[in-house]
Amino acid sequence: MKLIPSSVQDLATVSALIAEHRDWPGALLPLLHAVQEALGHVPDDAVPAIARALNLSRAEVHGVITYYHFFRREAPGRQVVQVCRAEACQACGGEALLALAERVLGCERHSTRADGAVTLEPVYCLGLCASSPAIQIGERLHARVTPERLQRLLGEAGVAEVAQ
Ligand code: FES
Known part of the structure; x- marks a missing residue:
């Protein structure tokens, strides 16, 4: 680093x-x-x-x-996208969501896209286990996130093309 x-x-x-x-x-x-x-x-x-x-x-x-995974040693991008990888979310497709986020954002997990617009982080429980899989974009939590919804949310956050 x-x-x-x-x-x-x-x-x-x-x-x-x-x-x-x-x-x-x-x-x-x-x-x-x-x-x-x-x-x-x-x-x-x-x-x-x-x-x-x-x-x-x-x-x-x-x-x-x-x-602690929570602490960052480098400044994040202007937007931070967190995808839960803890147990309940894993059981409901959390890993597939994270892989999709990597593709849609053009940025690997634990990294910031070259334009500095977004950082993608796996996290371990966002407190929404009963409504998994969960993600957080900036300060906003989102529960029961489907692949389609993930793409839409990332588009609305201005960090990906808006899904049609
Ligand atoms: S396991 Fe994902 S929110 Fe708790």
């Missing part, structure tokens, strides 16, 4: 979030969530400051970021 240095503004945001969270018990996960919420990802060059502030090693912080 190529490291793109964070902007001064992004690192200032990280510093402010460190100051806000550093004294919390078990501060690491809430801090990482806050950083990702603010920046869309947890930049690699924020890891040393986070480790120093929480009295952890860089390896410990890096280990947590890479252990």
